[in-house]
Amino acid sequence: MLIIGEKINASIPSSKKIIQALDESSLIELAVKQVEAGADFIDINVGTGSGSVADEINTMKWAVEKVQAHIDKPLCIDSADAEVLSAGLSTVKNETCMINSTNAEKAQMDKVLHLAKTYDADLVALPIDEQGIPATVEKRIDVCRRLLDASEKYRIPGNKILFDPLVLPISTDNRQGKVTLDTLAAIKKTFPESRTVMGLSNISYGLPQRKKINNSLMHMAIYAGLDAAIANPNDELLMETIKTAEAVAGKDRHCRRYIRVFRNKN
Numbered sequence: 001m002l003i004i005g006e007k008i009n010a011s012i013p014s015s016k017k018i019i020q021a022l023d024e025s026s027l028i029e030l031a032v033k034q035v036e037a038g039a040d041f042i043d044i045n046v047g048t049g050s051g052s053v054a055d056e057i058n059t060m061k062w063a064v065e066k067v068q069a070h071i072d073k074p075l076c077i078d079s080a081d082a083e084v085l086s087a088g089l090s091t092v093k094n095e096t097c098m099i100n101s102t103n104a105e106k107a108q109m110d111k112v113l114h115l116a117k118t119y120d121a122d123l124v125a126l127p128i129d130e131q132g133i134p135a136t137v138e139k140r141i142d143v144c145r146r147l148l149d150a151s152e153k154y155r156i157p158g159n160k161i162l163f164d165p166l167v168l169p170i171s172t173d174n175r176q177g178k179v180t181l182d183t184l185a186a187i188k189k190t191f192p193e194s195r196t197v198m199g200l201s202n203i204s205y206g207l208p209q210r211k212k213i214n215n216s217l218m219h220m221a222i223y224a225g226l227d228a229a230i231a232n233p234n235d236e237l238l239m240e241t242i243k244t245a246e247a248v249a250g251k252d253r254h255c256r257r258y259i260r261v262f263r264n265k266n
Helices: 013-020 024-036 053-068 082-091 106-118 137-153 176-190 210-224 236-248 253-265
Strands: 002-009 041-045 075-078 097-102 122-125 161-163 195-199 228-231
Touching (some): 002 013, 002 195, 053 075, 053 082, 075 082, 082 097, 082 106, 097 106, 106 122, 106 137, 122 137, 161 195, 210 236
Parallel strands (some): 002 228, 097 122, 122 161, 195 228
């Protein structure tokens, strides 16, 4: 399981304060702690919702420069604005990087696919188009197919695409967990060369004991074929959940990763 550390994100109030203050030491601490906890990529999203695009571009460059100077893990550049993505990618020094994300809205998709090709970046792709989020598994697969067809025109290999099946709250529609899992399984069957990724927190929005629901989804998603998660690697219970689920799903040869995690906890 590929872990994309989610903590450097301005949608998190504590991280927003760090980003707005250009607090270098706290930013680096966020990155280093995620790497120490097992993150494979570090996501960087500096969109605070205030200031201009130029401000966000400058902040993205600052964050990328500071983080990559202190860790050796690749970065995931995260923004809804292609100009901000471009600024972050142009600052990255590591040969491996990721873009988070694009959807199938043509204007956005073409810009981001061009960046993915230019920087040889892995790409998180969301099955969303001009009509919004499709309600059914079949329609989400149709949008994924359009995204993959478009990426092929840019000669981006299928294994560079990480499809997100999309997670919506079960508090407003208790069918959404099954839709997510069925979409995930369908992506793995329909596009075997591509990979899958998702965040967890939306599933439990508005409900108590959210971590229990998030961890339950993780167990099921790993069985359904999840390859990567945008998550908090400092959440010890979540990381244990991942190792446990991989062992049960036959994705941990001789249960070695499971044993490594739990040997010293007995």
